[in-house]
Amino acid sequence: MSAANPVPRHRAYRILVGAAFRGQLQYRGNLLLTLAGGVAYQGIGLVFLWTLTTRFGDLGGWSMAEIAFLYGMRVTAHGLLMVPTSQLHYLDQSIRTGEFDRYLVRPAGPLMQLLCRQIHVPTLGDLFTGVVVLAVAAHQVGFRPTPAALLYLCLALVGGAMVEGACQLAFASFSFRMMSNLALRGLLDDIMNTFGGYPLKVFPDTARLGLTYLVPVAFVAYLPAGVLLDRTDGLHVTAWLAYGAPLVGPLLYAAAYLLWRTQLRHYSSSGT
Structure with missing residues (x-):
């Protein structure tokens, strides 16, 4: 394609992701092992929850079945996010090494190029585990798979992925000023992974407000699991906010992307 007729972004994304995935397929033994590692990592979290409910x-x-449903939604949303965006964790490295200069x-957007630089295979294990659970x-x-319930479930999974993605993108955007804030994003990951699979009702009021x-x-x-399991009466927010939870993701992601574009102006090459 000429400069006057650039490749459409959606097609460019498919081309770059396809190339990255084909690169991973060159090492099939490593692919299988890393997939198993992703499944094992998420499975351990579920086993821990099963141990708690067996004890208490x-x-x-x-x-336990309801918690597994919640956990499955959380891990599926996480997988939907991480499969296409795991390379965001390499932003700091790309800035320090000068890779981001390229x-x-x-002609493609810098965020698209960053996200398509490679496929992190264990994230496919996360997605597989989440869907099965x-x-x-x-x-x-x-669970009654009525059209309305299935539509809400799909919107909730995509919206949940976008909520976590918005937080990661917002935190990552400050790397253009700080050069590295990977520890801060690691803390965000820990919070999401540690508390995301639990019913927040078990935490004190202050913690519930903070995690909301x-x-x-x-x-x-x-909140979406509470709606699907008909538990809105026991949630700490109003029912309309719980039903509208899938809309929060796109709104937060739009705000995070605007922040990314704003902070990108402050990028300064490392000179390497």
Whole structure:
């Protein structure tokens, strides 16, 4: 394509992702091992929750099947995010090594180029684990797959992925000023992974508010799961906010992308 007729962004994204994935397929033994590692990592979290409910009966009035449904939603949303965006974690490295300079002189957007630089295979294991756990748990809790429920579930999973993605993108954008804030994004990851699979009812009021309005963990899976499991009466927010949880993701991601564009102006090459 000529400069006057550039490749459309959606096509450029497919081309770059396809090339990155084909690169990973060159090492199939490593591919299988890393996939197994992703499944094992998320499976350990579920086993820990099962141990807690076996010992204490339930958590905040949620049965093990309901918690597994919540956990499946959380891990599926996380997988939907990480499969296409895991390379955001390499932003600091690309700035320090000067790799990011190349993104600025190519016709494709710098964020797209960063996200397509490679495929992090274990994230496929996250997505696979989440889908399997969610499907099994949905059967156990008697989830009725009506068109409305399935539509809300799909919107909630995508919206939950965008909530977590918005937080990561917003934090990452400050790397253009700080050169490195990977520790801060690691802390965000820890918060999401540690608290995202639990019914927030088990935490004190202050923690619930923080995990809803400061770090919006509740909007990733807890509030949508409450709607799908008909538990809106036991949530710490109004029912309309729980039903509208899938809309929070796109709104936060739009704001995070605007912040990214603003902070990108402050990028200064490392000179390497």
